[in-house]
Amino acid sequence: MIPRIRLQPSDTALPFTFQRQQFPLRPCFSLTINKAQGQSLRVVGLDLRSQVFTHGMLYVALSITGRRNDVYILAEDGMTPNVVYSEVLN
Template sequence: MTINKAQGQSVVHVGLDLRTAVFAHGQLYVALSRCTSPLRIKVLFAEDKQDMRTMNIVYQEVLPNL
């Protein structure tokens, strides 16, 4: 299931593939917050990742100028 399809649902098990960065601001939060227990969350990081972080990518060109 995609992150967008999971929005608004409760999910028993969540698996995230973070070998590539999360596409939009807030998607990682949405993905993690859908799970009913933090003990049922599994995250896959790239093999070369030591610090277990992912980039938050925001495309400024698609945001309206404020």
């Protein structure tokens, strides 16, 4: 549930009354790993519920911040699979 803040002006000089609702939301932004490459970000959240395309992409995503404590990872069972396509390696 998102709390609603109801605001009514206290100005009695208006010939009508009105009310406005405000929702306290914090803006956020998302980037793909490719778009984030070469940038420095203060805090990073990774959704690893689906597979990362390559090992290099995961490395880039984990190294965008300078500190381990600023990386938040969402993964099923706390792990992500290490998928290697052997037909690509040959």
